[in-house]
Amino acid sequence: MIVAGLLLSVVSAVAINGGYSLQHASASRLPRLQLRRPLQSLRALFRNRRWLVGFLGGIGGWLLYVVALKLAPLSLVQAASAGGIGVLALGAGRLRPVEQVGIGAALAGLVLLGLSLGSHQPSDRGTVGVVVLWLLASVVGAGLVARALPPGAGFGTAAGILYAAGDVATKAAVGGGARLWFVPALLACHGLAFVCMQLAFQRGGRLGTAGLAVLWTNALPIVAGTVVFNESLPNGLGDAARIAAFSLVLIGAFALSRPPIDATLSID
Numbered sequence: 001m002i003v004a005g006l007l008l009s010v011v012s013a014v015a016i017n018g019g020y021s022l023q024h025a026s027a028s029r030l031p032r033l034q035l036r037r038p039l040q041s042l043r044a045l046f047r048n049r050r051w052l053v054g055f056l057g058g059i060g061g062w063l064l065y066v067v068a069l070k071l072a073p074l075s076l077v078q079a080a081s082a083g084g085i086g087v088l089a090l091g092a093g094r095l096r097p098v099e100q101v102g103i104g105a106a107l108a109g110l111v112l113l114g115l116s117l118g119s120h121q122p123s124d125r126g127t128v129g130v131v132v133l134w135l136l137a138s139v140v141g142a143g144l145v146a147r148a149l150p151p152g153a154g155f156g157t158a159a160g161i162l163y164a165a166g167d168v169a170t171k172a173a174v175g176g177g178a179r180l181w182f183v184p185a186l187l188a189c190h191g192l193a194f195v196c197m198q199l200a201f202q203r204g205g206r207l208g209t210a211g212l213a214v215l216w217t218n219a220l221p222i223v224a225g226t227v228v229f230n231e232s233l234p235n236g237l238g239d240a241a242r243i244a245a246f247s248l249v250l251i252g253a254f255a256l257s258r259p260p261i262d263a264t265l266s267i268d
Helices: 003-025 038-047 049-071 074-089 096-116 128-148 153-175 178-203 208-229 237-256
Strands: none
Touching: 003 038, 003 074, 003 096, 003 128, 003 178, 003 208, 038 049, 049 074, 049 153, 074 096, 096 208, 096 237, 128 153, 128 178, 128 208, 153 178, 153 208, 208 237
16 A cells, blocks of 8 residues: 555656646746736636646646555655656756755755654544644745745745645545545645746746745655654654754755846746
8 A cells, every 4th residue: 555655656746746847837938927817817827738738737646646645644655756856857957056956955855854754654634723733834934935035936935835735734634524624725725835836937947946846845744744643753863864854955945945146036
């Protein structure tokens, strides 16, 4: 069961991140999307055939991700998806040294974070109150970083935080029964993340937007696996490995959030 979940999570990561690449290539060339004109902006996106292919690929990848969550612990699924940021780097052109450092640190941190989990025992369903608190904190945090960071990196990071919140709500919802009340919450989180991601695509490069989103979409649910769903904690060297992993994740996030020196980005 767990092996099948891991395989599905890898295929899911390829589909989602390949979809991001297509969406970024298309959205970055469209007229500036405006929150004040949501229907016009959505029409511009969905009329672009290349963007639509990327969007549908991402939806397919997310459905595979939901199945993977039924078969394996949340933190393990996210660790297996860590290579998604590598998919984004393919075809991104010549990478700046800071981007190379960011990708290397991010991949190393995410993989090390996954390896630090110890034995992979089934997670529980999580306490409703703790899940709700995580979701609320994620929404507030996304709003803060969107304002604090440069536009592309800010919206990209916010998208990652919100997609991660949606993944936590998804893990809670797949328990079935009364937990299906988390479905509206996961849809809301993914909807807000979608908006942030498209705004990011028009304000930064692929790695400085989708790369950051993927980084936090993978890292935060691994934390949630332990904090929210009581997945096994590391012992001994696992503690040091987890500290090192988060240090690398933060280094990767900082490096990828640095815009080119000559970049002149602005928010409408």
